[in-house]
Amino acid sequence: xxxxxxxxxxxxxxxxxxxxxxxxxxxxxxxxxxxxxxxxxxxxxxxxxxxxxxxxxxxxxxxxxxxxxxxxxxxxxxxxxxxxxxxxxxxxxxxxxxxxxxxxxxxxxxxxxxxxxxxxxxxxxxxxxxxxxxxxxxxxxxxxxxxxxxxxxxxxxxxxxxxxxxxxxxxxxxxxxxxxxxxxxxxxxxxxxxxxxxxxxxxxxxxxxxxxxxxxxxxxxxxxxxxxxxxxxxxxxxxxxxxxxxxxxxxxxxxxxxxxxxxxxxxxxxxxxxxxxxxxxxxxxxxxxxx
Amino acid sequence: xxxxxxxxxxxxxxxxxxxxxxxxxxxxxxxxxxxxxxxxxxxxxxxxxxxxxxxxxxxxxxxxxxxxxxxxxxxxxxxxxxxxxxxxxxxxxxxxxxxxxxxxxxxxxxxxxxxxxxxxxxxxxxxxxxxxxxxxxxxxxxxxxxxxxxxxxxxxxxxxxxxxxxxxxxxxxxxxxxxxxxxxxxxxxxxxxxxxxxxxxxxxxxxxxxxxxxxxxxxxxxxxxxxxxxxxxxxxxxxxxxxxxxxxxxxxxxxxxxxxxxxxxxxxxxxxxxxxxxxxxxxxxxxxxxxxxxxxxxxxxxxxxxxxxxxxxxxxxxxxxxxx
Numbered sequence: 001x002x003x004x005x006x007x008x009x010x011x012x013x014x015x016x017x018x019x020x021x022x023x024x025x026x027x028x029x030x031x032x033x034x035x036x037x038x039x040x041x042x043x044x045x046x047x048x049x050x051x052x053x054x055x056x057x058x059x060x061x062x063x064x065x066x067x068x069x070x071x072x073x074x075x076x077x078x079x080x081x082x083x084x085x086x087x088x089x090x091x092x093x094x095x096x097x098x099x100x101x102x103x104x105x106x107x108x109x110x111x112x113x114x115x116x117x118x119x120x121x122x123x124x125x126x127x128x129x130x131x132x133x134x135x136x137x138x139x140x141x142x143x144x145x146x147x148x149x150x151x152x153x154x155x156x157x158x159x160x161x162x163x164x165x166x167x168x169x170x171x172x173x174x175x176x177x178x179x180x181x182x183x184x185x186x187x188x189x190x191x192x193x194x195x196x197x198x199x200x201x202x203x204x205x206x207x208x209x210x211x212x213x214x215x216x217x218x219x220x221x222x223x224x225x226x227x228x229x230x231x232x233x234x235x236x237x238x239x240x241x242x243x244x245x246x247x248x249x250x251x252x253x254x255x256x257x258x259x260x261x262x263x264x265x266x267x268x269x270x271x272x273x274x275x276x277x278x279x280x281x282x283x284x285x286x287x288x289x290x291x
Numbered sequence: 292x293x294x295x296x297x298x299x300x301x302x303x304x305x306x307x308x309x310x311x312x313x314x315x316x317x318x319x320x321x322x323x324x325x326x327x328x329x330x331x332x333x334x335x336x337x338x339x340x341x342x343x344x345x346x347x348x349x350x351x352x353x354x355x356x357x358x359x360x361x362x363x364x365x366x367x368x369x370x371x372x373x374x375x376x377x378x379x380x381x382x383x384x385x386x387x388x389x390x391x392x393x394x395x396x397x398x399x400x401x402x403x404x405x406x407x408x409x410x411x412x413x414x415x416x417x418x419x420x421x422x423x424x425x426x427x428x429x430x431x432x433x434x435x436x437x438x439x440x441x442x443x444x445x446x447x448x449x450x451x452x453x454x455x456x457x458x459x460x461x462x463x464x465x466x467x468x469x470x471x472x473x474x475x476x477x478x479x480x481x482x483x484x485x486x487x488x489x490x491x492x493x494x495x496x497x498x499x500x501x502x503x504x505x506x507x508x509x510x511x512x513x514x515x516x517x518x519x520x521x522x523x524x525x526x527x528x529x530x531x532x533x534x535x536x537x538x539x540x541x542x543x544x545x546x547x548x549x550x551x552x553x554x555x556x557x558x559x560x561x562x563x564x565x566x567x568x569x570x571x572x573x574x575x576x577x578x579x580x581x582x583x584x585x586x587x588x589x590x591x592x593x594x595x596x597x598x599x600x601x602x603x604x605x606x607x608x609x610x611x612x613x614x615x
Contacts, residue, residue, distance in 0.1 A: 006476040008538030009568030010596040014477055021524030021533045048315040048536045050560055051524070055536035057314070060600065065593055149534060151317035151559035154426040158534060165523065172527055173562075190562065191524040192534065197317075198425055217416065217428040228417075228428075229316045 001025060003032075003076055005069055010060050013068055016053040021160065021191055024084075025052035026148045027270050030234065031082035035075045044068070049233050051148040051158060051192075084270035088234045090144070092262040092288050093195070095239045096247040097121070097137045097208035101182045106206050112176040120205040124171045124188060137241060139169065140207065144284050145193055147235040155197040155215030155229035159237055164277055169193075177203035184210050186239070197229075211242075211250035212261060221254060223261055230261075236268065238288050264288060292358035293441040294407060297391065301350040305411050305430040305442070307343040309555065310419035317559045320539055321421035321429065324503060324555055324578025325402055327463065327607065328366035332406035334614040335363035335383040337451035342410030343420035345436070348402050348502075349581075351394025352436070358388045360444070361408040361451040365462075367400025367579060381462055385453035400465065400579040412445035423556060461610050463576070468494065468585035471552070471573050473542060474596050478532055478564035482547070486515040490550075490566065490588065497584045498549065503556040506577055507549050508586060514547035514566075526562055534562040540569040542588075550588075552577060572599035 001024065004016040015032070018025035033049050036056060043063030048055045058068055098121060110116040115123040125136035145159035152158075161168050173189040178201060181187070185196040187204030194204055197215035213221055214230040224230060242250070253259035264287050273280045296303075306329065309322025323329035323346055330340040345352065351369050356362075363383050364371045371378040372393045378384050380403075386392065394403070413420050413431050422430025431440055479487060489512055498507040516529035524533045530547050537543065537553050543563040544550045552569055554577060569577070570591060580586070591599075 007474060007568075007593060008477055008565075009474050009540050010571050010593065010600055011540075012538040012568065014536070014538065016535070018522075019525070019533070020522035046312060046314055048559070050535045052533050053535040055538060057311075057538075060597055061604070065597075149560065150315065151536070152534075152561055153558060154317045154423070154428070156317055160524075190526045190531075190534070198427075200425055215426065217426060217433060229318075233315075 001028065003028075005072060007065060008055065010065070011057055013056045013058060013065070013072060014053065015056070015072065018052045021052050021148075023146060023160065023162070023270060023273075026146070026160070027084040028079065029054050030086070031079035031084070032075055035078055039075075041068070041071060048151070049149065050151070051160065086234050086268045088236060088266060088268055090236045090238065090264040090266045090284055090288055092238050092240055093210050093212060094242045094246065094250060095141065095186050095208045095210050096242050096244065098133070099209045099247070102185050102206040102209055105178070105180055105182055108180070109174070109178045112174050112178060114172065114175060121207055124169070124205055124207070127171065128169050137207075140193070141239040141241050144281055145237040145239070147231050147233055147237060150229065150231050150233055153198055153200065155231060157195055157214070157231040157235070157237070159193040160191065161193070162236070162273070162277070162281060171205050173203035174205070177201055181206065182209060184213065186210060211247050211254060212259070213254060220257065221259070222257055236266070236284065238285065262288060292360070292444050294357060294444055295355040296352060296436050296438055296440040296442065297355055298353040298438055299436045300347045300352040302435050303345055303347040303352045304422040304424070304435045305343050305413055306346045306421045307419055308341045310417055310421050310423070310429065313417055314536070314559050318417065318426065318428070319423060319556050319559060321419065321423045321555050323404060325366050325404065325575045327575045327610075328402070328404045330607065331381065331457050331461075331610055331614070332363045332365040332404040333410070334610065335365070335381070335455055335457065336361045336406045336408040337447060337449035338406055338408065338410050342406065342445075343413065344404055344406040344411060346402055346404055349397055351403055353391060353393045354405075355391050356386045356388060359386065360447070361385055361453055362392060363406050364403055365457065366403040368398040369403050370395035370398070379456065381457040383451060383453050383455040401581050402578050407444050408447040408451045409445040412443040425556070455614060457610065458613060461606065461613065465576060465579050468587055469576070469580060470587050470589050471577065472570045472589050472591045472596065472599060473567040474570055474593060475567040475590055477538070477541060477567060479566045480517070481529070481564050482514045482516055482566065487566070490514065491590045495550070495586045495588065497580050497582050497586060499582045501580065501582055503554060505551045505553045505557050506580065507551045509549055514544055516547060530564050531562050532564045534560055536560045537565065538568050540571070540574055541565040542567050542569065554578070570596040570599055572596070572603040
């Protein structure tokens with residue numbers, strides 16, 4: 001894993017920490033972006049972490065591109081020694097899988113799909129070797145997910161499955177992107193799950209929908225009163241399957257502003273996770289279910 | 292005071308110089324696509340350069356003023372009328388309560404900027420009044436303006452003088468064919484050298500899919516990728532990468548066929564490789580390109596990019612001296 005530096009025009013330095021996705025790459029990127037933010041480098045205006053890369057926006061009138069590049073390389077060396085630990089949130093997200101709204105939408109765009117005869121879930125289950133949609137949903141909801149990037153559109157989380165690579169779900173995106181996706185659709189593309197924060201175009205497979213808004217410029221929900229975007233890179237998500245009745249109840253509770261997401265503050269340690277993935281995930285599950 | 296929208300035109304929105312600082316959460320920079328024209332319009336009417344005005348694309352709006360004020364229209368060539376009478380562009384114009392601003396057909400360029408003394412005073416959202424329609428954020432109720440809207444206008448800080456005008460040599464005309472300067476980089480190593488050379492030698496044309504999110508181009512040869520086993524998480528198409536940030540101005544080529552230059556309302560990231568980035572000095576120009584405009588992409592070095600940036604800053608400084 002050797003970071004690659006390249007300029008995005010005269011205002012961005014782009015750092016690809018690794019070509020492939022892994023939690024190790026994310027944590028290396030996190031260590032570097034933390035140091036950049038702490039140093040408050042004159043002329044650096046924004047630091048944007050992505051999955052296995054990050055972008056630094058700078059003003060070349062204040063810091064010369066070459067100077068910034070050298071600074072970044074010294075930061076890379078400094079980050080080598082950083083512990084891969086993170087104080088973060090463990091969040092439960094209720095998901096109504098196989099809901100009627102994403103189903104109606106996926107039927108409208110069947111000609112853009114690899115397998116027009118199957119639903120997105122049937123297709124994803126089959127190509128990942130699951131016997132049934134139910135078994136596939138159990139796998140999707142059965143492990144925690146790591147928010148490795150927030151973006152694309154406002155507040156959309158990219159989530160990376162916290163299991164051994166051979167167990168990771170992978171599903172190609174639609175052959176051609178849809179022009180419509182219901183708001184709060186739980187989607188899947190490549191090795192990432194996502195939640196569409198707003199209605200709009202999209203290419204990820206559609207598995208279900210959450211009743212819980214994650215972006216609201218009016219900040220009406222109590223849990224969005226501090227900021228209009230719910231997710232932050234580094235959050236850990238656990239999906240919980242819900243039925244139509246609970247979905248409807250939750251939507252009402254959100255409207256009445258009595259809904260509060262289940263959140264636990266935790267300390268995540270990548271070394272402990274890598275040493276015993278199943279055991280670590282079982283402990284995370286215990287924490288979220290501990291009322 | 293307010294101004295009343297009688298007809299919104301094709302797509303007209305409230306914009307200022309943008310909303311930097313939230314890209315890491317997927318909130319784009321937004322703001323005027325041609326920021327030089329937006330600044331000029333504001334300076335003409337005595338506003339701060341960062342005041343909010345209206346950006347209209349291809350078709351101008353029709354607007355009625357509810358009080359006496361000063362307005363200016365800059366950007367594309369689109370004849371200006373007040374109560375039907377022809378008025379000059381790039382000039383501070385006095386209007387009286389009840390008068391109506393309207394426009395004839397566009398003759399060159401793509402976007403006009405309308406500044407009113409005091410600025411459009413919609414609420415500030417995350418540090419900006421710019422409209423981000425996908426997120427229903429900023430602007431007038433988070434959307435493009437519509438007939439019947441009453442847009443609030445702020446108190447004018449100065450005493451704007453009608454008659455002030457931007458000298459001709461400071462009004463940017465798009466050269467034909469258009470040349471956009473690109474610093475290669477990001478993921479350009481994914482395509483062959485010959486393919487990259489051809490990309491920079493061929494003539495492209497602006498596609499109809501050109502908006503505030505991005506400008507698509509057609510007419511060139513599809514790119515040839517260097518074969519590789521796709522990295523884990525990148526997706527199966529050779530133009531796919533592990534989803535990353537997309538720099539403002541970056542040039543992505545989904546499937547290797549049609550380049551898209553990302554602009555002010557673009558998605559903040561995704562899984563398509565990028566071949567390079569349009570230099571900051573040329574971003575305003577893109578906002579004035581019409582579909583079918585012949586365009587060439589010219590490869591430049593960082594040094595040339597910085598020279599162009601200094602030239603642009605000097606031009607802006609001359610504008611400030613002239614109108615200040």
